[in-house]
Amino acid sequence: IAQETSFGLCHTQVRMLLLCHALAVAVVQTFIFSENWAFAKNINFYNVRPPLDPTPFPNSFKCFTCENAGDNYNCNRWAEDKWCPQNTQYCLTVHHFTSHGRSTFITKKCASRSECHFVGCHHSQDSEHTECRSCCEGMICNVELPTNHTNAVFAVMRAQRTSGSGAPSLYLPALAWALMLPLI
Structure with missing residues (x-):
């Protein structure tokens, strides 16, 4: 027991x-x-770097993508990580919000040039809502929401300098000579 x-x-x-x-x-x-x-x-969405996977075609890019998200944070947080189709060149953001500035829905996607012709803000008198549209060029450039005519724009990067320019190659020898002159 x-x-x-x-x-x-x-x-x-x-x-x-x-x-x-x-x-x-x-x-x-x-x-x-x-x-x-x-x-x-x-989360700092400005620091988002896509993984180093092979690009599907030259000059490929990605955009934050969401359909009718309730706010910008959730749109960016849960955006699909996929390459934009070859017939697109820009990232489009459509932001609908109330007269008090509260977002009602956000759509972000890859877009063609023709989809970016109608950027800006438009106020609907009957529903008391405003729609602002913006387009940008570059890898996941559509972080922010357009909220007024200042940021509801078509932002395109300036043309980049080609590698055939001779100016940088002349600069380095001149700098080296200037640094060596006092030693002689």
Whole structure:
């Protein structure tokens, strides 16, 4: 009988230890998940770098993409990470918001030049909503939302200098000569 009592006591202690261990694991996991959630709100979308996977064609690019998202954060956070089709050159953002500035929905996508002709803001008198559209050129350039005529624009990068320019090659020898002259 004494052996049965000690076995019952030992079995109870093991069950309590297992219960305490499971509770401790649950508390730690809850802390980790809640901390990750808090940090997720602080994502810097300007620092997003696409993975170094092969591009499907020359001058390929990606845009933040979402359809009827409730806010800019969720649109950018859950945007699909896929290459834009070859018949597109720009990233389009369409922002609908109330007269108080609260976003009602946001759509971001890859766009052709013809889709970018109608940038700007348009106020709807009957629904008290405003729609602002902007287009930009470049890898995931559509981070921000257009909210007025200042930022609801068609932003195109300036032409880049070709590698055939001779100016930079003359600059380095002149700099080297200027640095060596005092040593002579």
